[in-house]
Amino acid sequence: MTNNRLVTLAAAAAFLACPAAVRAGGQFNAVLIASNCAVCHGPGGKSAGFTPGLDKLTKEAIADKLRKFRSGEKPSTIMHRFAKGFSDAQIDAIAAQLGK
Amino acid sequence: MSKHSATENSRREFLQLVGAAGVVSALTLTGRVSLAGSSGRVVVVGGGFGGATAARYVKKFDPSIDVTLIEPNIKYVTCPFSNAVLGGIREITTITHAYKGLSKAGVKVLHDSVSAVDPVKKTLVTKGGDSIAYDRLIMSPGIDFRFEDVPGYDEAATQMVPHAWKAGQQTVNLRRQLMAMDDGGLVIIASPGNPFRCPPGPYERASLIANYLKYNKPRSKLLLLDAKSKFSKMPLFLEGWAIHYKNIEWIAGDKGGQVIEVDAKNRVAITDFDKHKAAVFNFIPPQKAGAIAHSAGLTNKSGWCPVDFSTFESTIHKGIHVIGDAAIVTGMPKSGNAANSEAKACAAAVVALLKGDKPTTPMTSNTCYSLITPEHAISVTAVWTASPDGYKKNSGGVSPMGRDATFRRLEATYARGWYANISRDIWG
Numbered sequence: 001m002t003n004n005r006l007v008t009l010a011a012a013a014a015f016l017a018c019p020a021a022v023r024a025g026g027q028f029n030a031v032l033i034a035s036n037c038a039v040c041h042g043p044g045g046k047s048a049g050f051t052p053g054l055d056k057l058t059k060e061a062i063a064d065k066l067r068k069f070r071s072g073e074k075p076s077t078i079m080h081r082f083a084k085g086f087s088d089a090q091i092d093a094i095a096a097q098l099g100k
Numbered sequence: 101m102s103k104h105s106a107t108e109n110s111r112r113e114f115l116q117l118v119g120a121a122g123v124v125s126a127l128t129l130t131g132r133v134s135l136a137g138s139s140g141r142v143v144v145v146g147g148g149f150g151g152a153t154a155a156r157y158v159k160k161f162d163p164s165i166d167v168t169l170i171e172p173n174i175k176y177v178t179c180p181f182s183n184a185v186l187g188g189i190r191e192i193t194t195i196t197h198a199y200k201g202l203s204k205a206g207v208k209v210l211h212d213s214v215s216a217v218d219p220v221k222k223t224l225v226t227k228g229g230d231s232i233a234y235d236r237l238i239m240s241p242g243i244d245f246r247f248e249d250v251p252g253y254d255e256a257a258t259q260m261v262p263h264a265w266k267a268g269q270q271t272v273n274l275r276r277q278l279m280a281m282d283d284g285g286l287v288i289i290a291s292p293g294n295p296f297r298c299p300p301g302p303y304e305r306a307s308l309i310a311n312y313l314k315y316n317k318p319r320s321k322l323l324l325l326d327a328k329s330k331f332s333k334m335p336l337f338l339e340g341w342a343i344h345y346k347n348i349e350w351i352a353g354d355k356g357g358q359v360i361e362v363d364a365k366n367r368v369a370i371t372d373f374d375k376h377k378a379a380v381f382n383f384i385p386p387q388k389a390g391a392i393a394h395s396a397g398l399t400n401k402s403g404w405c406p407v408d409f410s411t412f413e414s415t416i417h418k419g420i421h422v423i424g425d426a427a428i429v430t431g432m433p434k435s436g437n438a439a440n441s442e443a444k445a446c447a448a449a450v451v452a453l454l455k456g457d458k459p460t461t462p463m464t465s466n467t468c469y470s471l472i473t474p475e476h477a478i479s480v481t482a483v484w485t486a487s488p489d490g491y492k493k494n495s496g497g498v499s500p501m502g503r504d505a506t507f508r509r510l511e512a513t514y515a516r517g518w519y520a521n522i523s524r525d526i527w528g
């Protein structure tokens with residue numbers, strides 16, 4: 001097996017393990033956007049307390065909450081101010097990063 | 101792309117994916133990753149909100165990169181929540197962080213300071229005598245003070261009249277002075293003109309010191325002398341002060357509030373119109389980028405560092421990125437959270453550039469809470485997208501006016517959550 005083929009196979013394996021948003025690679029970096037959630041919700045969504053953790057939520061639940069914060073259907077202190085900054089595609093990509 | 105062979109393209113794609121997915125550890129057993137080449141050497145200068153985040157996230161986004169963090173202090177004391185220490189509602193140990201977490205994350209932590217940078221040879225020299233080569237350098241040097249702009253205020257004067265605008269010994273000094281002061285003594289805080297580190301900081305500080313005075317020195321007053329006539333979250337602060345404090349007097353810049361000279365020995369603040377004698381005088385000086393940014397030639401006439409908004413690469417020296425308070429990031433404030441978000445965007449860009457990829461357009465965000473009392477907090481937030489002119493706000497804003505105590509208490513709870521979690525995100 002040549003190095004080239006090995007690397008290609010490894011790349012394929014990594015590709016499958018890799019979040020869709022990174023593969024898309026185009027307009028926005030979902031890994032980067034979602035990394036900003038850690039400042040309030042904790043690294044990996046595991047909160048140290050006071051602020052809700054995200055690690056037990058499914059990606060569907062996170063996307064749903066973000067949409068409801070954005071529309072104002074779900075009341076919040078600050079989350080509506082954030083959610084309004086994201087498109088549907090960004091919300092889904094963030095949720096895919098953070099959700100189970 | 102055309103100049104790369106198919107092999108190189110595959111290799112680059114592989115590294116990009118491996119880096120992003122963080123699955124490198126399983127694949128290093130083949131030895132092929134190292135054959136594909138370590139992605140490079142990144143050196144980060146400064147272990148605060150910007151630098152420590154950048155070091156951690158470069159490593160996180162691409163574990164094959166060799167990351168070294170250079171920071172002189174063994175432990176870092178945060179400015180966020182240092183006003184709570186001044187107000188006696190937190191101990192300084194709770195805002196002090198070591199670097200073990202970064203070492204565990206694979207970052208080489210070197211406790212030293214940088215004495216010179218050579219952007220052409222891509223090397224730097226430390227005071228300890230090490231010469232360190234880098235492929236990309238990330239500088240997060242924070243602020244220094246424009247002592248040259250204020251007659252009577254210099255490094256020596258900071259012991260008598262602390263700035264406490266870099267947390268640590270200065271915070272302890274100011275807290276001790278407040279505790280030692282007789283009831284009835286006047287506390288003066290002087291707030292600088294824009295731009296400066298943490299725009300709502302002087303007003304949170306006034307609030308939490310006023311809170312301490314209210315319960316411990318009820319005959320004392322706090323005089324807030326300001327170079328500005330408007331400030332961050334102003335209506336919310338004024339609303340909170342009207343509810344909680346009769347002991348704060350704010351003099352705006354257009355009413356003669358700017359302190360133009362300091363008599364440190366006598367703790368006197370001199371404005372165009374008046375001399376105010378304090379029992380405790382906290383002078384927050386005008387600011388500029390940290391000293392190493394100046395000596396490395398990264399600053400422009402403003403005293404701050406111009407950068408490309410997508411990558412945070414210096415527009416003066418290629419290969420050097422500047423983040424945090426020292427950088428000119430149009431549209432974003434100089435805050436710890438902004439530095440953390442800039443650092444992540446910069447880390448993603450550095451990882452991409454080292455692979456020869458085009459960085460994505462970054463989105464950043466900021467959450468900044470201010471405590472008016474331990475149970476009454478207000479916030480400002482924003483989400484931004486980078487553009488060639490600076491960071492354009494997608495959304496954001498401040499807490500609503502006129503909300504009840506329950507709402508303010510909830511924000512105070514979330515403020516504590518923010519501190520606990522951002523600290524773990526950076527130093528944990």
